[in-house]
Amino acid sequence: MPLLKFMPKEAFAGCVALKTFEFSRVLVGIAGFAFSGCAALQEFSAHDGLTVIGERAFSDCISLKKIDIPDSVTIIGEESFFNCASIEILNFPFEADRGNNAFGFSPSRSSEEPVAAPTTTTDKKDPDEAYNSIMSKLDTITQI
Helix, strand or coil: CCCCCEECCCCCCCCCCCCCCCCCCCCCEECCCCCCCCCCCCEEECCECECEECCCCCCCCCCCCEEECCCCCCEECCCCCCCCCCCCEEECCCCCEECCCCCCCCCCCCCCCCCCCCCCCCCCCCCCHHHHHHHHHHHCCCCC
16 A cells, blocks of 8 residues: 555544554645644654645644654644644744744633743744645645
8 A cells, every 4th residue: 555645635634533643754745634623632743754734734633742843844834733732842843934823822712821831932934935835736635
């Protein structure tokens, strides 16, 4: 069976019982909403070679505690890890272009509530044309 190079849009969206997932070594892109709403998913770690994480790819993964994004990733889409309020460890390439609220926390959290800061955070510019071009191609993948 061939290994996936691109994780299709909404591939595992809403799989609330999914706790772990091992990404193939040949994976280069994760399309938008691929794991959105996987409430039991606890860790995201991918191999070098992954270059793009689509918009809201891991949004609403409320049990996600560890995010380890390889240095090969150059684009992290808008709200990719939005509402993942359980994050304790966050490693990502400083140089990667990140969309708005790529690592945003729950909007329902009051500003007075303390939030445990991930181990690494920075703000960076919005993605450019290259990001939009790549994401539009990934989001059109419906079948492998």
